[in-house]
Amino acid sequence: MADVVASGDRVGLEPGTRVGHYEIVSELGRGGLGIVYLARDTTLGREAALKSPLPEHATDEDRRRFLTEARAASRVSHPAIVSIFEAFEAGDRPWLAMALAEGRPLRAELAERGPLSVEETLRHGEALADALRAAHAKHVLHRDVTPNNIFITPEGRAVLMDFGLARFFIPRGEESRVSTHDGSDPPAEVAGTVGYMSPEQSLARPIDPTTDIFALGAVLYEMCTGQRAFPGASWGEVLDATLHRDPPPLARFVHDAPPELERILRKAIAKRADERYATAEDLRVDLRALRRQVERDQDGRRPYRNGRPWATARWAALAAVLGAVTLTSWALWPRGALPEGLPRQLTAGVAWEADPAVAPDGRMVAYASEAEGNVDVWVVDAQGGNRCG
Numbered sequence: 001m002a003d004v005v006a007s008g009d010r011v012g013l014e015p016g017t018r019v020g021h022y023e024i025v026s027e028l029g030r031g032g033l034g035i036v037y038l039a040r041d042t043t044l045g046r047e048a049a050l051k052s053p054l055p056e057h058a059t060d061e062d063r064r065r066f067l068t069e070a071r072a073a074s075r076v077s078h079p080a081i082v083s084i085f086e087a088f089e090a091g092d093r094p095w096l097a098m099a100l101a102e103g104r105p106l107r108a109e110l111a112e113r114g115p116l117s118v119e120e121t122l123r124h125g126e127a128l129a130d131a132l133r134a135a136h137a138k139h140v141l142h143r144d145v146t147p148n149n150i151f152i153t154p155e156g157r158a159v160l161m162d163f164g165l166a167r168f169f170i171p172r173g174e175e176s177r178v179s180t181h182d183g184s185d186p187p188a189e190v191a192g193t194v195g196y197m198s199p200e201q202s203l204a205r206p207i208d209p210t211t212d213i214f215a216l217g218a219v220l221y222e223m224c225t226g227q228r229a230f231p232g233a234s235w236g237e238v239l240d241a242t243l244h245r246d247p248p249p250l251a252r253f254v255h256d257a258p259p260e261l262e263r264i265l266r267k268a269i270a271k272r273a274d275e276r277y278a279t280a281e282d283l284r285v286d287l288r289a290l291r292r293q294v295e296r297d298q299d300g301r302r303p304y305r306n307g308r309p310w311a312t313a314r315w316a317a318l319a320a321v322l323g324a325v326t327l328t329s330w331a332l333w334p335r336g337a338l339p340e341g342l343p344r345q346l347t348a349g350v351a352w353e354a355d356p357a358v359a360p361d362g363r364m365v366a367y368a369s370e371a372e373g374n375v376d377v378w379v380v381d382a383q384g385g386n387r388c389g
Contacts, residue, residue, distance in 0.1 A: 013027075013037060019037075019039065021043045022040065022041055022050055022097065023040045024037050025039055025040055026038045034053045034054060035052060035054060036051045047100045048085060048100055049097070049161075050098075052094060052095045062094075063093070066087070066096070071087045073135070076134055078131045079159075080127040080128060080130060080159050080160055081131045081160050081161070082098055082099050082101050082151070082160065082162075084096065084098050085097040085098060101151040101161050102154060103159075104152060105148050106147040106150040106151070106223070107146075107148050110223070110226060114226050115223065115224055115226035115253070116223045118224065118294060119291070121261075122290055124150075124152075125223075125287045126284055126288050128150065129280045129283045129287060130281075130284050131159075132160075132209070132213070132216060132280035133281045133284060135212075141207065141209060141212055142160065142212050143192055143211065143212070145216050145219060146195075146196045147222060149161055149162040194235050194242075195218065196215045198215065198273065201214075202239055202242055209279065209280065211273070213268050214268060214269055214270075216268065216280075217229075217265050217267075217283075218230065220268070224250060224254055225250060227247070229247040229269060230242045243271070260290050264287065264290065347367075353368065354367065355367055358382070363382055363383075365379070365380050
């Protein structure tokens with residue numbers, strides 16, 4: 001049986017290779033910083049996920065930091081965190097042994113199913129926020145909360161894994177933030193995943209627990225909408241979006257997204273750290289309160305929309321008005337060929353809009369819109385101009 005290869009090898013380890021008291025079974029995956037194997041613990045007879053940095057990320061300083069922080073992360077115990085068994089050195093490389101997560105990454109879940117429901121997003125968000133609370137209570141920052149590092153179990157639970165980039169931080173009142181950069185410009189390396197790193201982490205500036213809160217907020221936005229909060233075709237474009245742009249409102253993608261969820265996520269992904277939730281517990285409390293409200297509305301068999309029970313009678317009246325306008329327009333429209341014309345954009349809002357109807361004289365257009373938070377009838381001049389409710 002082969003021993004672990006030297007740290008300079010990039011090909012990977014063959015099945016049967018020994019790493020400490022673990023035996024490699026197969027490669028599970030690799031990224032820009034590390035590689036993960038399925039391994040068998042020959043001492044306890046259990047399977048484990050074995051992770052190590054790639055050779056170029058295994059300098060003496062990297063190795064020391066990896067082992068120190070991995071051992072710190074191993075102290076964190078929570079139902080929504082994949083357990084870390086141990087951290088050790090073998091073959092001149094540091095290794096992290098973790099429980100093998102059952103299920104599949106959130107990234108794969110979103111790719112197959114599309115956006116999750118508001119209820120699922122809130123339930124997963126509450127569990128993950130509590131997991132971060134437990135980690136932060138041990139003074140450990142995760143630093144890489146992404147859909148790839150969140151698994152959805154066969155029972156439908158979200159669990160946080162891969163503390164390979166974890167770092168210690170010192171609580172406020174002593175030294176409030178941990179520095180990842182000495183101030184030189186530009187930083188030599190930024191550790192994390194672009195699109196989920198907070199602005200300060202993206203620039204390798206001092207960070208604190210609010211950087212994990214930012215990442216979780218970006219993940220929850222993606223859970224709910226199926227869209228990345230800060231997209232881009234290159235690292236520079238993603239960084240620009242992270243630093244300077246806000247993602248589109250949830251209502252553009254999810255018509256039943258409660259305004260309260262919009263508020264929660266906007267606060268979580270605020271550009272300035274001091275404008276975010278101060279603690280993961282504060283975020284968890286708000287997510288839990290909203291989840292309970294949604295569940296109460298559903299248990300009462302009241303259709304849920306935009307954070308309030310749907311006003312069925314009001315919607316019926318709105319549908320009747322729009323239907324009458326549509327029928328009248330059809331009855332009075334001159335028969336024969338329709339006149340040629342060019343399309344003209346009449347609205348440009350981001351709120352949900354539907355059910356347009358043209359007035360008999362063709363001068364006005366009525367439609368339903370949630371621009372003010374409720375479903376109202378809006379009327380706009382067919383030539384463009386101001387609208388009125």
